[in-house]
Amino acid sequence: MFAFIVRRIIQSILVMLVISFVGFSVQHSIGDPVRDMVGIRVSAADREALRDKLGLNDPFWIQYVRFLKNALHGDLGTSYFHSKPTMDVILSKAPATLELVFGSSIIILVFTFPLGIYSALKPRSWLSRFVMGASTVGVAVPVFLTAIALIYVFGVELNWLPAYGRGETVNVWGWDSGMLTLDGIKHLILPSVALSSIMLPLYIRLIRSEMMEVLETEYIKFAWAKGLHRSRIWFVHAFKNTLLPVVTVFGVEIGILFAFTLLTETVFQWQGMGFMFLEAVERSDTALLVAYLMVVGGMFVVINTLVDIVYGFINPMVRIAGAK
């Protein structure tokens, strides 16, 4: 087990190096820190002097090593639009995105398990048929259309829920939370529902098919033969074995959820990391873009490593398969 963890961590460090190399290459080829710092009213000679001072005329590799060193100290450059270190900008936007992902994860967990299990147990009932039909259509509806429809119906026509922004936030130990005020929670509902709409259909189908597969196994047949009560068979014996693959997939799917926050945040003007990233692109804020790339890359590497290690604990076959 120890060797497996070490191997997995070395692998993730290598991946991080590749990501940082890509990030640095982007910054090196399209970013211009001197322009970011001084604007256009500075003479060419002064610029050249500044370039020398900043070490921008050094060879590529020396600059890359410097970039890495700074990155390890948590310094990913300065955003020229915000005139703040990029890490600070990203960290100030992160709570919004995390709360959005959290909100839709809750919606997903609350809805998918009952619906998925029900449609596995009663595949012929009209509700199961409706759920399966709706989830087929749901896969084909892009998240931004769901979001626009939600705003149109609940935000504009019915005027039940606010459609833009985060509402009132409370600062708790440096974390701007919208989840502690009623107004903040109201603002969170529509974006979370929109974001969860991409995972709901897939997840209901996954839970249904896993459950149906488990119900066909020998030990369930044995449990029936033994005369156990059906609620015990369904919710204790079958459900437990449905859970394992579902939990593993959920770890990975959170990453995909995160990717789709970019679209959701755009529609709802949600002041999160995705919104910030698209603003950075519009403003040609290269430093912020590269910092975003590094932070997001790092996040996925950490999530994947953790999921793999946890899975290694649960399922020994993974440890053996990965070994050479």
Next chain:
Amino acid sequence: MNAWQRFRSSYLLYSFKRDPVAVLSFSVFFFLVTVAFLAPVIAPYNPYDTTAFDILDGEIPPSWMEGGEKHFWLGTDIQGRDLYSTMLYGLRTSVIIGLGAVIFQSIVGIVIGMMSGYLGGRVDSFFMRVADIQFSIPYLIVAIIASAVFQLAFGVGRFEQLAMPLLILIIGMSEWPKYARTVRASVLGEKNKEYVEAARVIGLNSRLIMFRHILPNTMTPVLVISTIQVAQAVMSEAALSFLGLGMPITKPSLGSLINAGFEYVFSGSWWITFFPGLLLVIFTLVIILFGDWLRDVLNPKLYKG
């Protein structure tokens, strides 16, 4: 027996004809693709011709509504283009990008997967590590960041000129690992079979064995994932265009039409977003339904990845 007769008596066609969902979804798909490619012939107006539309015609509602005009069937968009014609052209753009991206990613994926599976060793572990790395980051994030970088590198004007080939490249590159893994898995199953050994014994070179003998036998799973990939690529294109990182509004795709209309939905001009959105949903839905049917019929042991 020639290929056509073999196809006519095949099990594939037999089960296709017996499945109404498959027939319906394929017919709709075929119809939409045909209409899309015939857009210059069918569409009453040309949205690329700036002299043909007038901004004063902007935001006219569909013809059956109050204030609608007869010659603009589905109304007009903000710039005064006939929405029906613009949607046809937009669908064509989306179809070209979707199919182009899938062709591109399947070629890259098949070549890499074939080499990894057949040659094994260092080649295999190198390409599969690269695929692992890319797989660990969702394809949409890869595509979004890549198009953002391209847009900054080329500048907005140049990016808009090159948007279509660039999107094919970006969406293709963000999805190749899926093909590489699928092909590799089935190559591993094929390469120890007797016909491959026989080919090797008579002294054929590896390239010939790989692409003439093994490749046709790995086509079934490739075909199955390709249908889903087309739907995926069309949706990725729509997502990128919606974010303003894809097709510009002067060369509309379904995604950029939705994006352009989005700001006007809440002031009442819902049709600019609604009709392209509906078309996009129908188009991806029929591809997904057809792909589901194809997977059930061919039922290859798909590599779960």
